[in-house]
Amino acid sequence: MQNPWLEIPLEDLEGHMSLPAVDQTRLVADGLKEALRTHRPGSVAVVGCAGGKGLENIDPRVTRRVVAIDINPSYVAAVRERFGGTLPMLETYVADVQATELPIEPVELVYAALVLEFVDVAQAFDRLAAICAPGGVLVTVTQRPSAAIAAITPSPFASMQSLASLFRFVSRDTLSDAAARTSLILVSENEVASSSGKRFAVCTFRQPGD
Numbered sequence: 001m002q003n004p005w006l007e008i009p010l011e012d013l014e015g016h017m018s019l020p021a022v023d024q025t026r027l028v029a030d031g032l033k034e035a036l037r038t039h040r041p042g043s044v045a046v047v048g049c050a051g052g053k054g055l056e057n058i059d060p061r062v063t064r065r066v067v068a069i070d071i072n073p074s075y076v077a078a079v080r081e082r083f084g085g086t087l088p089m090l091e092t093y094v095a096d097v098q099a100t101e102l103p104i105e106p107v108e109l110v111y112a113a114l115v116l117e118f119v120d121v122a123q124a125f126d127r128l129a130a131i132c133a134p135g136g137v138l139v140t141v142t143q144r145p146s147a148a149i150a151a152i153t154p155s156p157f158a159s160m161q162s163l164a165s166l167f168r169f170v171s172r173d174t175l176s177d178a179a180a181r182t183s184l185i186l187v188s189e190n191e192v193a194s195s196s197g198k199r200f201a202v203c204t205f206r207q208p209g210d
């Protein structure tokens with residue numbers, strides 16, 4: 001079966017994420033902005049980049065290398081079109097983060113927001129750890145389970161509901177177990193909430209080294 005993400009137009013994804021009832025665009029972009037401010041990485045990889053929301057916060061004088069990865073080729077093409085001019089060191093890759101050894105040089109910051117819910121977390125962590133440089137960090141954003149709120153918020157963008165069968169909440173134990181398979185060490189965990197009431201875990205893992 002083809003991955004449902006390949007069937008979702010970028011306009012539907014971005015429209016859905018920006019709905020007041022979802023309100024996750026700002027949250028994800030703010031998470032990247034905060035990670036960039038805290039870690040001031042010389043290189044960053046955004047995994048599950050979609051159309052690149054948040055990349056506008058990159059200061060190319062500080063972060064001289066930017067890698068954007070997504071399974072959907074049309075999303076990756078949009079990132080290249082939107083940011084190829086302002087981020088001259090932009091590298092884009094179409095890749096399935098759980099299946100493919102990512103062909104990129106490791107980076108100092110890996111940012112994976114709202115993508116682990118759609119993949120085999122253990123396999124994805126192996127890949128993410130491999131692209132996190134010694135002394136670098138992986139920041140993940142995952143949706144906290146809630147009995148009261150639908151995992152995929154009902155919306156006018158009907159295509160988004162095809163994700164419901166793929167979506168799995170990522171528990172804290174799943175994250176810890178996946179990290180334990182790698183050299184990554186959990187160093188902080190915070191919670192943020194969207195205006196819709198959904199809660200998200202923001203976890204930072206450090207790669208031992210320099």
Ligand SMILES: C[S@@+](CC[C@H](N)C(=O)[O-])C[C@H]1O[C@@H](n2cnc3c(N)ncnc32)[C@H](O)[C@@H]1O
Pocket residue numbers: 005017024025028047048049050051053069070071072075095096097098112113114115118119
């Ligand atoms: C919910 S969206 C989040 C997009 C973006 N991180 C944000 O929060 O605005 C999930 C993104 O992960 C991508 N994705 C899903 N499964 C993937 C996989 N196996 N490998 C790479 N990207 C994947 C989707 O195509 C989509 O762009």
